């Protein structure tokens with residue numbers, strides 16, 4: 414099992430899930446696992462330490478960080494696609510994450526079954542980009558996943574709800590957009606890594 418890599422998700426689903434997905438979520442015990450940090454801000458364990466370690470290692474090894482990918486409020490980031498991890502991450506979203514959003518907010522109908530994600534890893538460092546100013550995500554809802562510990566500061570500040578989400582390594586936060594403008598608080602020591610997924614309905618304005 415220890416020889417499995419992040420890319421083996423297609424060939425060996427059971428062993429892959431056991432190695433990389435947190436217990437509770439992996440077993441479908443969603444009701445047991447979800448905390449509500451504040452109004453419509455949810456948090457649950459999603460990944461194991463092995464996942465977090467390997468995904469950060471891959472990003473740092475490839476070193477494809479960008480600083481101007483978004484026109485507004487750019488992060489220092491790399492698309493999971495550019496790490497070769499987009500298909501794997503999409504499968505995780507599809508299997509474990511979108512069903513949680515649909516259940517919480519009663520999102521029914523086929524439009525909510527066909528979500529596109531923009532997933533990227535963002536990095537904050539005391540001597541590089543330390544913060545992200547308050548903004549709206551261009552999405553229906555967003556997932557953010559903490560990937561490490563050993564930094565100081567950081568966290569997602571929801572200005573209207575006055576809540577700081579700062580998920581531990583492997584924990585995923587879920588919030589809807591429009592009502593939840595937010596920003597990344599300064600990382601004052603060390604490096605903070607997160608994966609952010611902007612989730613959009615592919616056919617938002619189509620009838621039926």
Ligand SMILES: O=C(O)CCC(=O)C(=O)O
Nearest residue numbers: 488550568569596597609
């Ligand atoms: O740093 C954070 O926690 C928030 C990141 C974020 O809001 C974004 O990338 O859109």
Ligand SMILES: [Fe+2]
Nearest residue numbers: 548549550595
């Ligand atoms: Fe954001």
